[in-house]
Amino acid sequence: MITAWDRVTLAREIERPKALDYIENIFDDFMELHGDRNFGDDKSIIGGIAYLDAMPVTIIGEQKGKNARENIERNFGMPNPEGYRKALRLMKQAEKFGRPIITFIDTPGAYPGIGAEERGQGEAIARNMLEMSQLKVPIICIVIGEGSSGGALAIAVGDRIIMLENAVYSILSPEGFASILYKDASKAKEAAENMKITAKDLKNLNIIDKIIKEPESGAQNDFSAVIAELKQYIITSINDLEKLSKEELIENRYQKFRMMGK
Amino acid sequence: MVIDKIKKVNKQEKIVKNEKASDRMIGKWVKCDNCKEILYKEEVHNNLSVCPICGKHFRLSARRRIKQIADEGTFQEIGSEILTKDPLHFEGYLKKVEALKEKTKIEEAVKCGICKINGEDAILAVMDGNFMMGSMGSAVGERITLAIETSIEKRLPLIIFCVSGGARMQEGIVSLMQMAKTSAALAKHNEAGLLYISVLTDPTTGGVTASFASLGDIILAEPDSLIGFAGPRVIEQTIRQQLPEGFEKSEFLLEHGFIDKIVERKDMKNVLYQLIKLHKN
Numbered sequence: 028m029i030t031a032w033d034r035v036t037l038a039r040e041i042e043r044p045k046a047l048d049y050i051e052n053i054f055d056d057f058m059e060l061h062g063d064r065n066f067g068d069d070k071s072i073i074g075g076i077a078y079l080d081a082m083p084v085t086i087i088g089e090q091k092g093k094n095a096r097e098n099i100e101r102n103f104g105m106p107n108p109e110g111y112r113k114a115l116r117l118m119k120q121a122e123k124f125g126r127p128i129i130t131f132i133d134t135p136g137a138y139p140g141i142g143a144e145e146r147g148q149g150e151a152i153a154r155n156m157l158e159m160s161q162l163k164v165p166i167i168c169i170v171i172g173e174g175s176s177g178g179a180l181a182i183a184v185g186d187r188i189i190m191l192e193n194a195v196y197s198i199l200s201p202e203g204f205a206s207i208l209y210k211d212a213s214k215a216k217e218a219a220e221n222m223k224i225t226a227k228d229l230k231n232l233n234i235i236d237k238i239i240k241e242p243e244s245g246a247q248n249d250f251s252a253v254i255a256e257l258k259q260y261i262i263t264s265i266n267d268l269e270k271l272s273k274e275e276l277i278e279n280r281y282q283k284f285r286m287m288g289k
Numbered sequence: 290m291v292i293d294k295i296k297k298v299n300k301q302e303k304i305v306k307n308e309k310a311s312d313r314m315i316g317k318w319v320k321c322d323n324c325k326e327i328l329y330k331e332e333v334h335n336n337l338s339v340c341p342i343c344g345k346h347f348r349l350s351a352r353r354r355i356k357q358i359a360d361e362g363t364f365q366e367i368g369s370e371i372l373t374k375d376p377l378h379f380e381g382y383l384k385k386v387e388a389l390k391e392k393t394k395i396e397e398a399v400k401c402g403i404c405k406i407n408g409e410d411a412i413l414a415v416m417d418g419n420f421m422m423g424s425m426g427s428a429v430g431e432r433i434t435l436a437i438e439t440s441i442e443k444r445l446p447l448i449i450f451c452v453s454g455g456a457r458m459q460e461g462i463v464s465l466m467q468m469a470k471t472s473a474a475l476a477k478h479n480e481a482g483l484l485y486i487s488v489l490t491d492p493t494t495g496g497v498t499a500s501f502a503s504l505g506d507i508i509l510a511e512p513d514s515l516i517g518f519a520g521p522r523v524i525e526q527t528i529r530q531q532l533p534e535g536f537e538k539s540e541f542l543l544e545h546g547f548i549d550k551i552v553e554r555k556d557m558k559n560v561l562y563q564l565i566k567l568h569k570n
């Protein structure tokens with residue numbers, strides 16, 4: 028049987044498809060847009076515009092590298108505040124032009140650094156959640172690899188929350204969790220089982236809406252099937268959501284998160 | 290200003306120094322972790338739990354905080370029926386909560402209610418660091434959200450005193466989602482054009498910093514409080530270098546533009562009152 032820890036390992040594999048792989052295979056004519064108009068351009072979060080079939084959309088994604096050099100460039104997918112602020116800028120732009128938003132979540136967490144604190148990492152994450160809860164366009168969020176802590180949630184407040192079957196979504200990495208609760212980071216495996224972080228766990232907890240199947244060996248081993256199912260679900264979801272009035276869309280999104288932990 | 294403070298405390302200092310070594314009365318004494326003076330507990334409590342010698346603001350229970358902020362007898366609790374849940378069935382969690390309830394005489398890490406502040410109506414939520422380090426699980430998220438929604442319904446200003454180690458580990462992903470829930474409720478509050486004052490006290494970190502704590506129309510902080518997203522230890526481990534003096538303290542956040550004002554405890558109630566009054570109508 029595949030354990031929660033096995034999935035953590037799969038979710039972190041360097042060969043695992045990253046946000047840009049999904050973007051290239053699901054959308055057409057992706058154009059990346061840069062910068063938060065305030066401080067800089069964070070390469071651990073990419074954003075831009077593209078077509079989903081004929082429909083213009085805005086895409087946000089946490090991007091890990093596919094090799095050591097890329098990972099350094101992408102800061103291992105750990106955004107700084109300017110990354111979240113770039114995401115927010117592009118999401119507000121999407122709202123202005125009535126474009127649905129699709130976000131890809133894949134991060135070990137928001138970057139814990141001096142500069143990140145100096146520039147308000149907490150504020151950036153909080154602001155994104157507040158703003159996303161009120162955006163007047165459909166938002167589809169997909170956890171494709173590691174969805175860890177507030178760094179993941181900062182781009183994951185949406186109308187549909189999707190997880191790849193081998194993705195994990197958690198309050199903290201199992202290592203961090205183990206070092207806090209068991210005072211021993213090497214108990215990460217045990218932590219992973221108890222934390223309820225797999226797609227199936229999150230579906231049972233009513234946190235996510237949909238699990239996209241993938242091979243036990245990882246999405247890269249049958250990527251076209253993964254893409255086909257995911258793309259279909261995104262399209263169906265957006266079509267359903269576009270039938271709602273803006274008020275209904277926002278109220279449903281509010282109630283979705285309102286029910287969590289009630 | 291510093292000299293004033295020293296003059297003011299001179300009298301108390303004498304008393305304290307004379308009796309400092311009295312082991313017999315240890316239950317009545319407390320050592321200031323900043324200036325290391327041994328202080329008479331009652332004296333500290335009468336001074337709003339601020340060190341009379343060095344001005345260090347000690348951590349406050351929700352009960353004491355409410356007493357300092359709400360007009361006497363006006364605080365009516367809301368959401369007290371919302372209790373700890375155990376969505377992960379995490380081993381030992383509820384047992385620990387029961388033991389803590391017994392010890393602290395409080396039921397969860399936040400107390401919310403409606404009260405008057407110098408006669409002005411307000412919704413007041415006060416976190417309590419004695420209860421699992423003020424961590425936010427479903428009960429805290431629910432209580433805070435209920436306070437926000439009540440504030441919208443009654444069109445009253447909202448004040449949240451934050452103290453928290455972050456999201457509560459034992460409730461896993463459900464704790465994480467409380468960040469989204471409270472932030473979404475504040476978005477509604479914001480749309481309704483109502484005032485939200487967030488007050489950050491020592492320590493405010495993690496998921497609370499990354500949600501309602503950072504979303505005030507006005508953000509106040511007590512002096513010398515630790516405030517940040519990632520805690521200093523995590524950052525040190527990540528970057529493998531020593532952090533600058535005063536990193537993640539209130540004064541650091543003020544310097545970097547993330548809080549509006551540092552307010553000493555003795556002035557807090559009046560500052561809140563002034564802000565509520567100015568925003569009335």
Ligand SMILES: [Zn+2]
Pocket residue numbers: 321322323324325326340341342343344345
């Ligand atoms: Zn002192």
